[in-house]
Amino acid sequence: MWKASAVACLVAAAIVFPLIVTVNYFLHLAILALIFVMVAQGANIIQGYTGYVSIAQGAFMGIGAYSSALLSMRLGLPVWASMAIAPIITAVAAVIAGYPSLRVKGHYFAIVTLAMNMVVFIVLVNWISLTKGEPGLPSIPSPEPINLGFVELAFEKRRPYYYLTLVMLLAVMAIVTLIVRSRIGQALQAIRQNEVFAEAAGIACWKYKLFAFVFSASLAGLAGALYAHYMGFINPTPFSADASLNAILAVILGGSGTLTGPLVGGALTVLLPEMLRVAEVYRLIAYGLILILVVIFLPRGLVPAVADLAARLRGNKPGKDVA
């Protein structure tokens, strides 16, 4: 009950936000935060629930962004169609990348995925005939306007795009919640806790791992598509390994293996560097320090820490099962 009302409040706040805040810059940041939360939620599936740290979310975001942009620009597909196809293309790429790399575990897996991210980045920079390389793709179209009868949503404006991203994110959250609470989610968590036991208990681990990897990649692909059609311009820079590392940070910061953690963590990884902008040069140093302090002092992440605190204030024992 308490949890349901908290969720309702959060959604309500997200809906009202662009009506209250009229500063374009804040709205811009909010859209980027929503997009990045989606990437973080994807990373959470493979990293938080399955226990495989993938450093390739940035690459998948890039594949999604470039596929959607190129489909709409080169093939002239409607933007909505390209945004729907982009996650599928990303998923195919993830199957190709994931099938061999998921045979290895732990640090090996992390490093292989990091290398994959760098491969994708180098290809984006060097395949100039397709991607136009470093200077990037300009004038990517916005999604076609939708007429709701009483109002026309023109997505080249910030506010409608904010709502588009919000709706997408809510849908993603719903799907993720369903998956996590299903048998699949249980299997994933079993793999995280002890893959050998899970295998012995009759779970075909490789299928579940591949599913988690591909699903997380397609979320990143969708986020990438949303990013491309929002910004109207993409170049390889935002899809480097840095983006993947940020996604990992988002998961850890918020609370890995929790549904709400990536919301907080994803938003923070976008907003924190901006908030620290007061001291331009020092902000990334401060950002690094905050990370280290969080990991040392709140190793389970912010959301479980706050939930524990809230539980303690209400006189309950701190619980471990925070959703």
Add this chain to the structure above:
Amino acid sequence: MIIDFIQQIFNGLVVGSIYTLIALGLTTIFGILGIAHFAHGSVAMFGGYLAFFLISTLGIGLLPSFILAMACGALLGVVLERVAYYPVRNAPPINSFIIALGLTLIIEKTNLLAFGVDQVIIPTPFNRVFSVGGVTMPELRVYVLLTAAVLVVGMTLLIQRTWIGMAVRAVAQNRSTAALMGINVNSVSMFVFALSSALGVAAGVLIGALFAVAPGVSEGLVVKGFAVLILGGLGSIPGAIVGGMVLGVTEAFAAAFISSGYKDVISFLLMIAVLLVRPEGLMRGKTR
């Protein structure tokens, strides 16, 4: 053609020897603490900048600056271990990885603040070019290769032949048993960080002399270091040496005969292929 071939092997070995220096640090740290020390590349770049500062601004000689920078690197390593990694030694490995990312940010940006955004090349007086049977060997490259070789041999002897090296190997094999045998595991960790960071700094200085020290180099460098680890097997010192050379030569060949833009792609694909065919690395079995 054969001359080209030998030329590329030489070029590859020079770059590979630097990768080996980076990888040796990463692999010992990994062997002892199970940490993927991602900040190692930025430590190396710090060393490059520091050496440049010592040489150009303070006017200290090349060799003393090199040694001084390595000493500072060792000190930095100890500080990193104590302040950042020690508190999370019992937490899941991902936590120490995040710590490493935080450290990378901090060191990288401190470099920017302290030394500026421009790339710097460490000045050396070695401008001669040797030619051996048609193979061009710039003096500087030969010295880089020799320096790296001396450091690698020194490090190997230290680990294989000395008492403290034996302690390091013991902790790598079994941490708790080593502690029971009276080895101070904490000092070993600090020692490993000092040694590895000094080697990393040495690599940074060599890169600074050979190419340039610049913001943004460190990430690629540390990933190359990890690629070497994968090639050679995590935690293996001979593996790091062989892996570094293989990676360097592969890259040189890829750049010369295939495409310089895609040389990194080719070296990463090699690494992925090795990982899938031989996940234990090329040199496993001869480790430690």
